[in-house]
Amino acid sequence: MVVVFLLILINRITTLWFNQPQFCPTVEWSRDAITFVNTSTAGISEGDIFIDANNTIYIAVSQKKQILIWHENTTYPMIIGRDDWSLIFSIFVPNTSEIYISFSDSKIIKWMASTNTFVNITHFQQPCRDIFIDIENHLYCSLYNLAVVVKTSVNGKTPMMIMAGITNIAGSTPDKLYGPSGIFVDRNLDLYVADTWNNRVQLFSSGKNIGKTVAGQSSSDITIALKRPHSTALDADKYLFISDNGNNRIVASGPNGFRCLLGCNGMGKQPHQLNHPMAISFDVHKNVFVYDAANKRFQKFDLQIYSCQNVPVTTRILSYILPS
Ligand SMILES: *[C@@H]1O[C@H](CO)[C@@H](O)[C@H](O)[C@H]1NC(C)=O
Numbered sequence: 532m533v534v535v536f537l538l539i540l541i542n543r544i545t546t547l548w549f550n551q552p553q554f555c556p557t558v559e560w561s562r563d564a565i566t567f568v569n570t571s572t573a574g575i576s577e578g579d580i581f582i583d584a585n586n587t588i589y590i591a592v593s594q595k596k597q598i599l600i601w602h603e604n605t606t607y608p609m610i611i612g613r614d615d616w617s618l619i620f621s622i623f624v625p626n627t628s629e630i631y632i633s634f635s636d637s638k639i640i641k642w643m644a645s646t647n648t649f650v651n652i653t654h655f656q657q658p659c660r661d662i663f664i665d666i667e668n669h670l671y672c673s674l675y676n677l678a679v680v681v682k683t684s685v686n687g688k689t690p691m692m693i694m695a696g697i698t699n700i701a702g703s704t705p706d707k708l709y710g711p712s713g714i715f716v717d718r719n720l721d722l723y724v725a726d727t728w729n730n731r732v733q734l735f736s737s738g739k740n741i742g743k744t745v746a747g748q749s750s751s752d753i754t755i756a757l758k759r760p761h762s763t764a765l766d767a768d769k770y771l772f773i774s775d776n777g778n779n780r781i782v783a784s785g786p787n788g789f790r791c792l793l794g795c796n797g798m799g800k801q802p803h804q805l806n807h808p809m810a811i812s813f814d815v816h817k818n819v820f821v822y823d824a825a826n827k828r829f830q831k832f833d834l835q836i837y838s839c840q841n842v843p844v845t846t847r848i849l850s851y852i853l854p855s
Pocket residue numbers: 546547548549583584585626627
């Protein structure tokens with residue numbers, strides 16, 4: 532009874548605003564992807580994807596200066612956008628009412644669903660390669676060119692605070708970053724950064740400005756070599772999913788360490804291949820969506836439901852209850 536209650540409770544928390552699924556150790560996805568958005572729409576190699584807990588899919592396509600929104604089971608997307616937009620680097624959707632958008636001209640604006648209007652939030656010194664809103668309503672921004680990750684409030688009004696790295700001093704020591712791109716802030720306010728040019732993913736535990744390498748050759752743990760990682764996402768057990776951009780694949784950690792998950796047969800444009808993947812997102816059904824940037828398409832890899840069939844349920848319940 533208690534276990535069931537806990538599971539329901541945890542499940543509620545995990546499905547707050549985007550999907551952080553839990554996977555069994557043997558989970559697999561289809562080798563071949565389905566193209567969800569193709570070249571004629573995706574065009575330029577800049578864009579992003581976000582899938583919320585209601586399975587609404589938001590895809591930013593810079594070429595069209597648009598964000599396409601598919602509500603579950605709908606064929607045609609709702610479209611928002613403006614002709615004077617510059618390239619869209621990142622989107623974040625904290626709830627159905629708003630979409631935060633980061634542009635190549637350093638601006639952050641938000642779209643308000645209720646009025647279908649755009650509001651200027653802030654203007655950084657440099658573009659935010661990625662944006663993320665944590666559970667305490669702070670807006671994080673990775674300033675790729677300045678080698679730092681900063682945060683402000685969601686209205687952009689509180690002074691900018693440096694969360695990781697040293698402004699304008701790129702480096703590979705634990706206090707520095709070199710081309711921070713994808714960011715992820717978990718429920719404990721721990722910050723994960725794809726530290727692109729250092730070929731690693733850094734974890735800055737809440738309140739710490741010294742990072743620990745959690746993926747990439749320089750990690751002291753058993754790891755996997757990365758080449759210019761672009762995005763990171765965490766599942767419910769805090770296992771990492773990384774778009775290993777320069778190696779044209781998606782890798783992930785799990786109870787048995789890191790492994791290559793998707794695009795593991797080298798760069799290319801076949802359905803089982805990727806070319807410089809960027810954003811990663813999970814839908815409600817645990818399928819993985821990948822922005823396959825240089826192929827100018829958004830790919831969907833289906834969960835192989837049978838890959839988890841023989842895993843005893845008890846181990847999965849235990850991993851919920853034991854503190855990590
Ligand atoms: C899902 O939809 C419901 C009903 O429309 C809404 O109340 C809720 O905020 C939505 N959740 C998310 C994460 O968008």
